[in-house]
Amino acid sequence: MTVTDIMQKVIYALVLLLFSQLAQAKLEIEIIQGNASALPIAVIPMQWRGSGPPPSTRVAEVVASDLYRSGLFAPLDDEDIVDRPVDGESIRFGTWRLLKVDYIVIGWVNDALGGNGYDIVYQLFDVNTQERLLSQITTVGLGDLRFGAHRAADAIYEKLIGVPGAFSTRIAYVSATGEGNDLQFELYVADADGFNPQPVVGSPEPLLSPNWSHDGTRLAYVSFEQGNSAIYVQNVATGARELVSSGKGINGAPAFSPDDRYLAMTLSYTGNPEIYIKDLTTGQKRQVTDHWAIDTEPAWSPDGKWLYFTSDRGGRPQIYRVAASGGKATRITREGDYNARVTISPDGSRIAVAQGRGNEYRIAILDLETGRMRTLTPGVLDESPSFAPNGSMILYATREGPRGVLAAVSADGNVRQRLILTEGDVREPAWSPVIR
Amino acid sequence: MKTTWRLLLALVIAVAISACKTTPPISDEPATETTEAAPVVEEATTSGAPDPRDYTDARNFDNSQSLLSRRVIYFDFDKSEVKAEYRAVVAAHAAYISANGSSRVTLEGHADERGTREYNLGLGERRGNSVSGLLAAGGAMGSQLDNVSYGEERPVCRVSDEDCWSQNRRVEIIYTAR
Numbered sequence: 018m019t020v021t022d023i024m025q026k027v028i029y030a031l032v033l034l035l036f037s038q039l040a041q042a043k044l045e046i047e048i049i050q051g052n053a054s055a056l057p058i059a060v061i062p063m064q065w066r067g068s069g070p071p072p073s074t075r076v077a078e079v080v081a082s083d084l085y086r087s088g089l090f091a092p093l094d095d096e097d098i099v100d101r102p103v104d105g106e107s108i109r110f111g112t113w114r115l116l117k118v119d120y121i122v123i124g125w126v127n128d129a130l131g132g133n134g135y136d137i138v139y140q141l142f143d144v145n146t147q148e149r150l151l152s153q154i155t156t157v158g159l160g161d162l163r164f165g166a167h168r169a170a171d172a173i174y175e176k177l178i179g180v181p182g183a184f185s186t187r188i189a190y191v192s193a194t195g196e197g198n199d200l201q202f203e204l205y206v207a208d209a210d211g212f213n214p215q216p217v218v219g220s221p222e223p224l225l226s227p228n229w230s231h232d233g234t235r236l237a238y239v240s241f242e243q244g245n246s247a248i249y250v251q252n253v254a255t256g257a258r259e260l261v262s263s264g265k266g267i268n269g270a271p272a273f274s275p276d277d278r279y280l281a282m283t284l285s286y287t288g289n290p291e292i293y294i295k296d297l298t299t300g301q302k303r304q305v306t307d308h309w310a311i312d313t314e315p316a317w318s319p320d321g322k323w324l325y326f327t328s329d330r331g332g333r334p335q336i337y338r339v340a341a342s343g344g345k346a347t348r349i350t351r352e353g354d355y356n357a358r359v360t361i362s363p364d365g366s367r368i369a370v371a372q373g374r375g376n377e378y379r380i381a382i383l384d385l386e387t388g389r390m391r392t393l394t395p396g397v398l399d400e401s402p403s404f405a406p407n408g409s410m411i412l413y414a415t416r417e418g419p420r421g422v423l424a425a426v427s428a429d430g431n432v433r434q435r436l437i438l439t440e441g442d443v444r445e446p447a448w449s450p451v452i453r
Numbered sequence: 454m455k456t457t458w459r460l461l462l463a464l465v466i467a468v469a470i471s472a473c474k475t476t477p478p479i480s481d482e483p484a485t486e487t488t489e490a491a492p493v494v495e496e497a498t499t500s501g502a503p504d505p506r507d508y509t510d511a512r513n514f515d516n517s518q519s520l521l522s523r524r525v526i527y528f529d530f531d532k533s534e535v536k537a538e539y540r541a542v543v544a545a546h547a548a549y550i551s552a553n554g555s556s557r558v559t560l561e562g563h564a565d566e567r568g569t570r571e572y573n574l575g576l577g578e579r580r581g582n583s584v585s586g587l588l589a590a591g592g593a594m595g596s597q598l599d600n601v602s603y604g605e606e607r608p609v610c611r612v613s614d615e616d617c618w619s620q621n622r623r624v625e626i627i628y629t630a631r
Contacts, residue, residue, distance in 0.1 A: 223606035225570050245601050246574065267578055267602060270571040283571065288582070290575045311575030327572055333531070334572050358569040371569050378567065398613065400569050419611050445570070 050433040055091040056177060058084060058120040059113060063139070064103045066127040072162050076126055076137055079166035080173065083184040083210060087174060087409070088432025093118055105140060105149060113144045120144060122173060126162075134158045137165045141173055151176050163212060183405040184209055187449040188412060189217070189227040189236055190423060194441035204238055206253055209448070211436050217253060225445050230273045233452040237261070237271035237280055248282055250297070261295065270314045274321050274341075281305070281315040281324055281341075292326055294341065305343050314358050317341070319365045325349065327357040336370060350383060352390045358401055362408045367428070369393070369411050371400040380413050380426060393430040403448045404428075412436075414444040508545040509552035511631050520545035524626040526584055527619060530565070533579040535587055543584055546626055547591020550598075557630040558593070560584050562602040565618035570604055577602035584624045599629075 060081040065071035084090035097116060102108045102123050113121055124139030134157055141151035153172055157165035164185060171182030186209045194201050202224040207214040218224065222241035229236060230250075237250045246268045251258035262268040266285030273280060280295050292315045295302040306312040310330035317324060321341060328337045331348065334357045339346040350356035355373030362368070365385075372381035377396040383389070394413065401414040405425075412425045415435075421442040426433045503512040505519035513519035524546070526539045535543060550556050562577030581600040588598060610617035 223603065225606065241603070241606070266600065267574050269574050283575075285575070285578055290578065311572060311579065313571045313575050314569065327569065329572075334568070355568060357572050373568060376567065398566065416613070419613070 050431070052088045052427075052432045055089055056120065057091050057093065057118050058122065059093040059098060059116070059118045060084070060122045061098060061101050061103075061124075063123075063137070064101075064125040066125045067135070068128055068132075072126070072135065074162040074166065076124075076162065076166040076169070077122070079163055079210075080122065080170045083167060083170035083182070084174065086210065086434060087178075087182075087184075088427055088434070089174075089178060105142065108142060108147075110142075110144055110147050118144050120150075120177065122169075129156050130158065135162055135165065137162075137169055139169055141176060163208065167208070167210070178409075180409060181407050181451065183407040183409065183448070183451065186406055186451055187233075188423075189229065189445075189447045189449065190443055191224050191227065191445040192441040192443045193223075193421075204236070206236070206449075217251060217256075218249075218258070226270055227445060227447045228272050229447055229449045230277045231275055231450050232277055233450050235273075235277075236447075237273060239269050239271065248280070250280070261297070266290075267313075272315050272317060274317050275319055276321060281317065283313040283315070292324060292339075294324075303343075305339060305341065306346065308346075312337075316359045316361050316368075318361060319363060325359045325361060325368060327359065336368065349385075350390070353381065356381070360402045360404045360411065362404050362428070363406055364408060367408075369402040369404065369428075371402060371413075380411060382411070382428060382430075391430065393426045393428075394424070394433065399424075401445055403446050405448050406451045412446040412448050414446060508548035511549075511553070514628070514631070521549060524628075526580075526624045526626070528580055528622040528624070530567070530618070530622065531576065533576065533583045535583050540587070543587045544591050547588045547593050550588060551592030551594075553631065554594075554597075555630060556628060557597055557599070558588070559599045559601055559627045559629055561607075561625040561627055562600065562604075563607060563621055563623050563625070564605045565621040566605045566608065566613065567618065568605075570606070574602050574604035577604045580622075580624050584626070 060077045062077045081092035085092050100109060100112055103125055108121060121142050121144055122139060127136050129136040137155040139153060140149055142149055151172060155165045155168050167185035170184040174182030187206050188209055189206050192203050201221055203219045204217040204224050204227055205214045206217055220240055220242045225239045227236050227238040235250055235252050237248060239246050240249055247263035248261045248268045248271045249258050250261050261280060262282060264284055264286040267283055267290050270283040271280050278297060280297055282293055283290050284293050289309060290311050290313050291304055292306045292312050293302045293304050305324060308330050310328050312326055312328045314327040315324045323338050324341050325336055325338050327334050334355050335348055336350040336356050336359050337346040338349050353372045353374060356370045358371045360369050367382055367384050369380055369382045371378050378398050378400055379392045379396040380394040380399050380402045381390055381392045398416045399413050403412045408428060410425045410427050412423060414421055415424045421444040423436040423443055423446045503510040503516060505513055505516055508521055513521040516522055520542050523542045526535060550558060560581040562581035564573035564576045581602060585598045585600055589595060608621045610620045
């Protein structure tokens with residue numbers, strides 16, 4: 018262990034301590050574990066150049082907060098922003114160098130779309146080389162200024178990190194409120210930063226396993242509203258929904274194929290849970306697995322050729338892989354007593370699972386090429402991992418005492434953040450694809 | 454004369470109903486031991502208390518002395534075998550269901566919070582299947598039995614410890630018709 022390693026561990030410990038104390042007072046998105054090598058960046062408040070009063074959304078704040086949440090950036094605090102340049106010529110690079118800032122974002126907001134929208138006009142500069150790295154105009158409708166700010170953050174992230182940002186995406190999750198038999202379940206969709214939560218469906222009976230279509234328009238989920246599990250597909254924008262499966266036994270674990278034509282699912286009408294693929298256009302389904310074990314939680318490889326799934330055919334739940342056309346299944350996970358609920362990275366090179374050892378469940382990631390598996394989260398009841406559409410982070414469900422909360426961890430395990438979105442017990446997160 | 458009898462009958466029914474109401478609810482606690490010792494059997498008369506070992510008698514559902522009053526079966530972690538201590542309870546219900554052809558039962562399978570939700574749906578169903586298999590072996594018809602798995606979605610206890618988990622790993626025998 019090098020001195021730098023020790024220093025990093027000390028900094029992590031201090032950050033952890035600081036935030037565990039802050040958490041008492043503030044229930045928002047917080048970095049639980051930071052990254053010592055985060056890039057220092059100044060996001061200057063953007064000048065309002067429109068006709069009426071300025072909009073309430075402060076674009077620079079949203080951008081800075083997105084970049085901060087990624088764990089890869091350390092935005093300059095508001096009170097340290099000593100100068101407020103709006104165009105490139107007025108940036109005093111020497112000042113920002115003294116403040117140890119590597120990058121600076123400047124810009125303004127003006128009316129667009131004939132008064133029905135806004136332009137966010139922004140530029141990104143490298144403070145050391147004084148080079149302009151990015152110059153963009155993002156145009157959005159009147160109610161979409163936050164979304165526009167997330168788009169700007171995506172572009173800045175991509176320019177500096179080399180991977181598209183995932184800030185303008187959304188997340189789905191389930192909340193449960195109430196006690197005993199008096200429970201209310203709600204399926205929500207919110208912006209990736211937890212803002213703007215919109216209820217999709219509510220029920221006094223359990224809701225679980227939301228899964229996004231790859232075009233980002235629909236959610237498949239499991240509802241017990243009719244007394245048994247049933248699979249629905251619902252259009253998020255219109256609310257229109259379709260009952261896809263409500264046979265005898267389990268109707269669970271829906272997963273859209275990459276082309277959104279098929280839905281993989283677990284059905285047990287034969288008396289035992291097996292994985293099926295249903296063609297959403299023709300309604301025809303075919304059986305993929307055939308084994309006395311519990312086969313469930315199918316997830317598609319990005320090329321649509323394979324299904325990864327959970328099976329206890331070897332005694333305990335482990336991840337297996339089978340061709341989507343059927344055939345022999347191959348065991349994929351070998352470390353740990355319990356590996357289940359697989360999520361696959363967008364490039365197909367890594368999988369993340371809920372891994373159990375004794376009474377502790379953590380999110381673990383397996384590199385399919387090297388076979389190396391590592392634990393990303395501290396536990397003790399972490400489950401439902403869901404990859405960000407850019408592969409940078411994994412959203413998952415965890416516990417704080419009896420309460421379920423959502424958290425996200427970077428795919429390298431270096432940065433963790435907790436998201437507390439709404440009241441109640443929050444679980445079953447699903448990160449949307451990139452919405453174009 | 455007839456009026457007196459009617460009044461008496463009404464009184465008996467009222468007492469019987471209030472007795473039912475004051476009967477404590479069936480315990481959700483897992484039984485820690487089997488009750489081998491036969492409870493005191495009162496003289497079974499047509500108007501008196503039922504024989505607790507008469508598993509064809511619906512009155513025993515509310516008789517805490519009878520195995521029919523026990524309608525929750527508990528399981529070990531990640532296991533679905535009905536443990537020896539619950540076999541007599543399941544057998545009692547099998548006797549009732551087979552003797553009462555119009556009775557219908559839903560077996561609600563549940564799991565504790567550990568592990569993933571969809572896998573636990575499978576586990577809850579497997580537990581329900583274990584109980585329904587024993588009921589069928591004891592004479593119940595398949596058409597009388599229904600199986601619903603709630604997985605870990607409907608816990609009776611919400612603390613993350615073994616005591617609580619052991620109460621959540623269960624199959625509830627629910628009579629939809631007696």
